[in-house]
Amino acid sequence: MNKTFIFLFACFHIFIKSQKTSTDRISELPPAPSYSTDRKLRDPYDGVSIHDAPKDVVGKMNLEKVVFKPDQPAEFPGGIKTLKQKIYETVDPYNLTSFSHWGTVYIIIDDKGKITDLFVQTASNNLKEEMKSALEKIKTRWKPAQRKGMRVNSLFSFPVHFNFDVE
Structure with missing residues (x-):
């Protein structure tokens, strides 16, 4: 025993x-990887807040799934000077009733490089209509913005100024 x-x-x-x-x-x-955490790190829209948007456009544009501070901003082929040149060539000055117009154009460029929304901050209704018309006529695709290595929808803004001198 x-x-x-x-x-x-x-x-x-x-x-x-x-x-x-x-x-x-x-x-x-x-430790085993947490897949939910990894997915959040790869989500390019994670951490994007409406509070980062310019106050001029909040409530006037569809800002859902838009990055306001991308790692690499959207680019027009040839740069902003080429874009402005195309706009100035497209705008019909006879539709602008006064001699001087200025404002800021806000556009949303999607992850495919197309303009999906537009807002013009200006006092001139004529300039708003002309800018909308001009940007619709420009069919060139943009290089989309990138965040975390992925293409994202982004907000792009630029000033415009038309001054017609009378001699």
């Missing part, structure tokens, strides 16, 4: 000891 008891004690001791080393090995393994 004593021999059986000693044998069982030895087997039980070995079984317990093997369980401890097994547990120790598991604790040495790195």
Whole structure:
């Protein structure tokens, strides 16, 4: 009986000891990745807040899923000077009733490079209509903005000024 008891004690001791080393090995393994956290890190719209939007456009444009501070802003092929040149060539000065017009144009460029929304901050209704018409006629696609290495919808703004001198 004593021999059986000693044998069982030895087997039980070995079984317990093997369980401890097994547990120790598991604790040495790195933690399993959390897929929900990884997905949030890759979501380019994570952390985007409407509070980052210019106050002029809040409530006047569809700002859902729009990045206001991208890592790389949207670009018009040839740059902003080329865009302004195309706008000035497209605008009909006879539709502008006064000699001087100025304002700020806000456009949303989607992740495919197309203009999806437009707002012109100006006192002149004529300038608003002319800018909308001019930008609709310009069919050139933009290079979309990027955030976290992915293409995103973004807000782009630029000033415009038309001054027609009478001699």
